[in-house]
Amino acid sequence: xxxxxxxxxxxxxxxxxxxxxxxxxxxxxxxxxxxxxxxxxxxxxxxxxxxxxxxxxxxxxxxxxxxxxxxxxxxxxxxxxxxxxxxxxxxxxxxxxxxxxxxxxxxxxxxxxxxxxxxxxxxxxxxxxxxxxxxxxxxxxxxxxxxxxxxxxxxxxxxxxxxxxxxxxxxxxxxxxxxxxxxxxxxxxxxxxxxxxxxxxxxxxxxxxxxxxxxxxxxxxxxxxxxxxxxxxxxxxxxxxxxxxxxxxxxxxxxxxxxxxxxxxxxxxxxxxxxxxxxxxxxxxxxxxxxxxxxxxxxxxxxxxxxxxxxxxxxxxxxxxxxxxxxxxxxxxxxxxxxxxxxxxxxxxxxxxxxxxxxxxxxxxxxxxxxxxxxxxxx
Amino acid sequence: xxxxxxxxxxxxxxxxxxxxxxxxxxxxxxxxxxxxxxxxxxxxxxxxxxxxxxxxxxxxxxxxxxxxxxxxxxxxxxxxxxxxxxxxxxxxxxxxxxxxxxxxxxxxxxxxxxxxxxxxxxxxxxxxxxxxxxxxxxxxxxxxxxxxxxxxxxxxxxxxxxxxxxxxxxxxxxxxxxxxxxxxxxxxxxxxxxxxxxxxxxxxxxxxxxxxxxxxxxxxxxxxxxxxxxxxxxxxxxxxxxxxxxxxxxxxxxxxxxxxxxxxxxxxxxxxxxxxxxxxxxxxxxxxxxxxxxxxxxxxxxxxxxxxxxxxxxxxxxxxxxxxxxxxxxxxxxxxxxxxxxxxxxxxxxxxxxxxxxxxxxxxxxxxxxxxxxxxxxx
Numbered sequence: 001x002x003x004x005x006x007x008x009x010x011x012x013x014x015x016x017x018x019x020x021x022x023x024x025x026x027x028x029x030x031x032x033x034x035x036x037x038x039x040x041x042x043x044x045x046x047x048x049x050x051x052x053x054x055x056x057x058x059x060x061x062x063x064x065x066x067x068x069x070x071x072x073x074x075x076x077x078x079x080x081x082x083x084x085x086x087x088x089x090x091x092x093x094x095x096x097x098x099x100x101x102x103x104x105x106x107x108x109x110x111x112x113x114x115x116x117x118x119x120x121x122x123x124x125x126x127x128x129x130x131x132x133x134x135x136x137x138x139x140x141x142x143x144x145x146x147x148x149x150x151x152x153x154x155x156x157x158x159x160x161x162x163x164x165x166x167x168x169x170x171x172x173x174x175x176x177x178x179x180x181x182x183x184x185x186x187x188x189x190x191x192x193x194x195x196x197x198x199x200x201x202x203x204x205x206x207x208x209x210x211x212x213x214x215x216x217x218x219x220x221x222x223x224x225x226x227x228x229x230x231x232x233x234x235x236x237x238x239x240x241x242x243x244x245x246x247x248x249x250x251x252x253x254x255x256x257x258x259x260x261x262x263x264x265x266x267x268x269x270x271x272x273x274x275x276x277x278x279x280x281x282x283x284x285x286x287x288x289x290x291x292x293x294x295x296x297x298x299x300x301x302x303x304x305x306x307x308x309x310x311x312x313x314x315x316x317x318x319x320x321x322x323x324x325x326x327x328x329x330x331x332x333x334x335x336x337x338x339x340x341x342x343x344x345x346x347x348x349x350x351x352x353x354x355x356x357x358x359x360x361x362x363x364x365x366x367x368x369x370x371x372x373x374x375x376x377x378x379x
Numbered sequence: 380x381x382x383x384x385x386x387x388x389x390x391x392x393x394x395x396x397x398x399x400x401x402x403x404x405x406x407x408x409x410x411x412x413x414x415x416x417x418x419x420x421x422x423x424x425x426x427x428x429x430x431x432x433x434x435x436x437x438x439x440x441x442x443x444x445x446x447x448x449x450x451x452x453x454x455x456x457x458x459x460x461x462x463x464x465x466x467x468x469x470x471x472x473x474x475x476x477x478x479x480x481x482x483x484x485x486x487x488x489x490x491x492x493x494x495x496x497x498x499x500x501x502x503x504x505x506x507x508x509x510x511x512x513x514x515x516x517x518x519x520x521x522x523x524x525x526x527x528x529x530x531x532x533x534x535x536x537x538x539x540x541x542x543x544x545x546x547x548x549x550x551x552x553x554x555x556x557x558x559x560x561x562x563x564x565x566x567x568x569x570x571x572x573x574x575x576x577x578x579x580x581x582x583x584x585x586x587x588x589x590x591x592x593x594x595x596x597x598x599x600x601x602x603x604x605x606x607x608x609x610x611x612x613x614x615x616x617x618x619x620x621x622x623x624x625x626x627x628x629x630x631x632x633x634x635x636x637x638x639x640x641x642x643x644x645x646x647x648x649x650x651x652x653x654x655x656x657x658x659x660x661x662x663x664x665x666x667x668x669x670x671x672x673x674x675x676x677x678x679x680x681x682x683x684x685x686x687x688x689x690x691x692x693x694x695x696x697x698x699x700x701x702x703x704x705x706x707x708x709x710x711x712x713x714x715x716x717x718x719x720x721x722x723x724x725x726x727x728x729x730x731x732x733x734x735x736x737x738x739x740x741x742x743x744x745x746x747x748x749x750x751x752x753x754x755x756x757x758x
Contacts, residue, residue: 071681
């Protein structure tokens with residue numbers, strides 16, 4: 001282990017380096033989500049290099065269903081499949097199983113469910129999730145966990161978390177076995193455990209302590225940003241972080257807005273991922289240092305400025321607000337593509353600024369100014 | 380005038396250079412269609428530079444309806460709007476008026492119709508078409524003509540062609556006036572006349588002679604590839620070409636397959652445009668030197684070769700058939716984008732080969748071999 005190197009701290013904000021077989025990840029980092037081995041909005045891995053992406057994230061469940069993880073393995077793994085030589089993180093499939101699939105049945109062994117694509121019956125437990133992720137050959141695999149509803153009762157959460165711990169141990173064992181096999185593509189695949197416990201701090205803390213003992217490569221906080229308020233989320237992060245190891249990377253799953261990220265970094269989080277930049281881009285919204293901008297708005301009809309004149313993304317270097325507005329109105333795919341490129345660049349660049357601010361010991365001031373500017377609204 | 384320089388001939392095939400205010404066009408050339416000031420499939424003007432596009436073609440009717448040619452003029456014209464510094468050809472709007480719009484009413488002055496977007500009543504005649512194209516500030520404007528149905532009777536075609544000639548004279552007068560105005564963006568806008576006459580050679584030839592007398596910058600053959608057989612089309616081209624000036628560029632509108640282009644070049648045509656490469660790409664089909672390839676086909680599931688290993692396009696340099704198949708199956712925009720890039724590159728590269736073969740005096744042999752290879756089917 002020992003892949004994570006803590007370079008410096010500014011308050012609780014951590015500036016780290018995470019060494020992997022696919023290169024070094026500078027943290028805090030925002031991972032760019034390519035669900036089905038492609039970023040939605042017509043963005044390719046060659047584009048990702050241009051917009052400063054460090055880590056690509058793909059979804060185990062989606063790839064298991066289509067094209068099938070065995071197909072990806074025969075083609076040499078996800079890196080070769082997508083033509084991406086930097087780190088890839090795969091989720092465990094758990095979140096999608098619990099949110100997308102229908103007719104779920106949870107047992108100690110795992111979960112039975114029907115594919116959302118063709119209704120085919122699928123069984124996934126800790127071993128299956130590890131096997132699929134091993135076939136995909138991602139850099140970092142996530143443990144298979146249950147993601148209970150944010151409205152679940154304390155008793156349900158408690159039982160669920162205990163099962164998630166048992167599942168985590170099975171994940172660890174299975175990954176060690178898979179990494180030792182002759183025909184495994186990435187024999188150095190790493191495993192991150194996931195902290196659960198809803199909005200119950202004591203369950204979260206107890207669980208964090210238990211999974212820390214397993215000495216995994218990194219730890220995620222799961223089951224947040226699923227309906228609770230931002231303040232509740234920040235509160236949970238603050239309470240659980242002291243029980244997770246500072247010398248390992250921490251990953252806040254599925255979060256979030258630029259402001260969420262700025263706040264979570266301030267509480268010690270290293271890794272982030274979220275569909276917001278690509279999804280909002282496809283819906284005509286651009287992130288800027290002055291807040292979100294709805295490009296379909298009539299006021300941009302004759303606006304010949306780029307989305308953000310200080311932005312170095314392929315959209316801002318080449319095209320105007322008026323042109324992008326026209327593309328969106330005319331239903332041209334190019335409009336979505338340009339906004340997704342811009343938004344991912346914005347997030348990636350935000351993380352660069354964050355890293356620099358931590359290094360220079362001015363993170364809290366930077367965070368305050370950034371959030372204020374974004375709240376002040378459109379330029 | 381005198382913008383066209385005939386470099387050499389090989390049989391009737393012409394190798395030319397067409398000088399414009401936006402740079403020199405090497406002919407024969409395939410223009411890449413960006414209907415609403417964007418190539419469908421998420422392809423931008425920066426992409427076009429990468430795939431060897433010489434001329435972008437946009438549609439007057441679509442841009443008049445949305446975002447409006449006056450908006451484009453206020454934003455500095457199409458070149459600035461799209462960020463494209465090479466030549467742009469705009470069609471006259473005629474074809475779309477006669478194929479897309481509903482409730483048409485043709486009079487000597489022009490055509491009344493309803494917008495296909497919002498049903499708004501629009502009137503377009505020769506003067507309006509020239510005014511719109513002048514607002515768009517394209518490099519080459521097309522004359523406003525009537526495109527009669529391919530099943531129209533001889534009498535209808537005869538009357539229609541006579542009106543098209545009268546309209547052409549009005550176009551020429553109006554363009555001269557517009558080019559002399561102070562606030563016209565492109566005062567060097569050029570005008571191509573369009574030969575019509577259905578599949579009646581005598582009407583076509585008589586019309587070609589009449590429009591040649593107007594000494595325009597170039598001449599198009601319109602109203603073909605609208606239902607007649609390929610042999611009928613080649614026959615018409617062969618018969619009408621001797622009545623069009625060899626020292627001017629000739630443009631075969633809306634044509635066609637690689638084979639159509641190879642045959643038409645052999646009969647002296649310089650300019651082409653067609654939606655096939657982008658439309659077929661969006662539908663999962665790739666053009667190759669061994670014919671068309673349907674990437675959604677199951678046999679490509681584990682095929683880790685590029686579409687064409689000799690192709691230098693961004694798709695073939697970076698991605699496999701298996702990956703592109705997966706993208707198409709998963710409904711990822713990226714699949715469409717990669718195929719559109721590949722297909723446009725294929726067409727642009729085909730024209731490069733054609734130009735070289737003419738220069739080296741081996742065009743007929745090249746054409747024969749190329750067509751044979753493409754007919755031989757998938758690799």
